[in-house]
Amino acid sequence: MTCRSVRCEEHELRSLxxxxxxxxDQLALLCREGRVYWFxxxxxxxxxxxxxxxxxLFEGTVILSRRVGGQDVDVNRSSTRGVYAGAFQAYLGDQVPQVYNNSMRVTEPSRFFVLPADTFAEIMHEWFPMAVHLLEGLFFGTKNTQQAIGQRERLLALGSLTAGLTHELNNPAAAAARAASALRERVAGMRRGLGQIAADPHQRANLDTLTELHANAAETISQPPALSPLQAADHEDAVVDWLEEHDIADGWQLAPAFVQAGIGADWLDRIARALPTDxxxxxxRWLNCTVETELLMNEIEDSTSRVSALINAAKQYAQLDRAPQRRAxxxxxxxxxxxxxxxxxGPHIRVVKDYDRTLPRIPCYPGELNQVWTNLIDNAVSALDKAALDSSDADGTLTVRxxxxxxxxxxxxxDTGPGIPPGIRDRVFDPFFTTKPVGEGTGLGLDISxxxxxxxxxxxxxxxxxxxDTRFQVRLPLTPTDPDTPQETS
Incomplete structure (x- = not known):
């Protein structure tokens, strides 16, 4: 960049x-301290x-840009006399880092009044002391407000997630508690039944056969068939009929457990052939208790596995046991x-995962990225909920690719929601901008993201x-942009 300076004219400064x-006197001071440059x-x-x-700017065209993801993105273009840029926060002194927060270039020979930053700061404090205090208050007040509301946004999200997680944990925990209570009753029934059989000398000789039948039943239970409700009902009717034919009362109470375990009339015939009629x-009945016991233990195992999976997901989400920056x-x-x-x-939303599993781990702050995914997915769900309200039979799709x-x-x-109107699309990342009803959004979710x-x-x-068809697209570097980024993959 080449530039040349020319004399500063007070009357021209006054025209800005x-x-x-x-x-x-003030204009004269500015002309003494500053210079006019052609760039x-x-x-x-x-x-x-x-x-x-x-x-x-006196004359010419300026373009301001910001560095985004390794590329310069133009954010403003102007040829208006008097527009200013550069060290306009110099009056804050060392309270904030005094660096240019954007880049400026000119597309044609352009003329500027250029004032040193320290001179601008001194003039502001000397000529406009009250204005400086007001501007300082505005600057730091806005910054503190953004931080406070940003924290509130995170707390709201955490509260919502905690409520959802509590509900998700309660279901398998309650199921495990119910199964454990029922299991106690079934085990007691097994003891009574086994005691009755062992007390009869004629039946005691068949205990080995019963034990073998129980082992075979356990193998069947480990791989139960997948039956539709109609198929299960037909199988239960067949088992009830078999039990009635063999003079075993209350077959309707015994049949559901046998069918759930994959034991049908054919399997019961094996029992009839292996044991005396009396x-x-x-x-x-004893085998029915053992079958129910196995089913209940399976239910407890499934429920506790679900609880464990939810806790692991919560730990992965919060990244509580991980370094803040790592490959993930x-x-x-x-x-x-x-x-x-x-x-x-909700049930009206279909979730589609379109993942490229060949992608490598990336250097990142995982906990912070989870906050981004939370904000984006939550917004998509809100859009789909709105679409469902507008059309009672509307099913939506959330795709994560x-x-x-x-x-x-x-x-x-x-998401397949109603979309973002063109008039506000450019504002969605602005702080405090939200389309949600009052009290439902702070307008900082996308700004934080x-x-x-x-x-x-x-x-x-x-x-x-x-x-x-609304798509929020996040692009992240595959390789570190910061030499201090950790390289480990675990």
């Missing part, structure tokens, strides 16, 4: 809206460099978030939306 109310097309300053000057009734499998993070949000995903996109990993959260993806992970977050 920023200085039009200043007195002659040829190119970069004037870069984002992140020390903020050394305030630039005020022992058949007590033996069938994004699919594990997505799955744990879906489990945590399962209570919010991963794929490779060049040197990046793509995560796409897609954008900051996590872009600022923390050097990634990219964007949205595409038409009615029936």
């Amino acid at each position: 809206f920023l200085f039009e109310k200043l007195g002659s 040829d097309p190119g970069t004037v300053y870069r984002e992140g460099d020390p903020a050394a000057c305030l630039f005020v 022992m058949l009734g007590p033996a069938v 499998d994004v699919h594990e993070l997505l799955d744990s978030t879906l489990v945590m949000l399962s209570q919010k995903i 991963t794929a490779r996109d060049g040197d990046r990993l793509l995560v796409e959260i897609r 954008w900051r996590i993806v872009v600022n923390r992970h050097s990634g990219d977050l964007r949205v595409e939306s038409v009615p029936g």
Whole structure:
């Protein structure tokens, strides 16, 4: 970038809206301390460099850009006289890092009034002391408000997830408790039945046969058939008929457990052939107790496994036992978030996982990415809930897709909801902007997500939306952008 300075004219400074109310002495001071420069097309300053000057445009065209995911994204373009950029927060001094928060380039020869940052800070404090205090309050007040509401947003999400997790844990826990109570009764019945059989010398000789039949039944129970309700009812009728034919009372109470375990009339015939007729009734009842015992133990095992899986998902989601920054499998993070949000995903929503399992682990902050997935999936569910309310028979689809996109990993959260109107699509990532009813959203979910993806992970977050197809796309680097990023894969 080449530039040349020219003389500063007080009357020309007064023509700029920023200085039009200043007195002659003030304008003279500005001309003494500042300079007017012509800049040829190119970069004037870069984002992140020390903020050394305030630039005020006389003529030309400026473009401001921000660094997003390793690329410069234009955020503003102007040819308006008097627009300013650069060190305009110099009045805050060392309270904030004094670096340029964007990059500026000119597309044609452009002329600026350039004022050193320290001079601008001194002038602000000397000429506008009250305004400086007001601006400081506004700056830090807004920053603190964003942090407080951001924390509130996280607490609201945590409360919602906790309620859902509690509900999900309660179901298998209650099932295990019911099964354990019933198991106690069945074990008592087994003891009584076995005692009655052992007390009869004629029946005692068949205990080995009963034990073998029980072992065979246990093998059958381990692989029960998958029956529809209609098929199960037909099988129960057949078992009841068999029991009545063999003079075994209350067959309707015994049949469900036998059918659930995969034991039908053919299997019962094996019992009838193996045992004397007078022992058949007590033996069938004792075997029914053992079958129910096995079924109840299976139910307890399934329930406790479900509890364990939920706890593991919650631990994976919260990343409580992991380093804050590490290499992680994004699919594990997505799955744990879906489990945590399962209570919010109603029966009218079909979840589709379109994963590319060949994708490698990526360097990231897993706990923070889970917050991004939570925000995006929660918004998609809200959109689908709204669509369901608008049309009572509307079923929605939530699709979570991963794929490779060049040197990046793509995560796409897609819903078939009503879409985002074009007029507000550019504002969805703005702080405090929300389309949810008052009290249901803070408007910081997507802003926080954008900051996590872009600022923390050097990634990219964007949205595409038409009615029936809204896609939030997150692109994350496959390789570290920070040399301090951990390289381990465990």
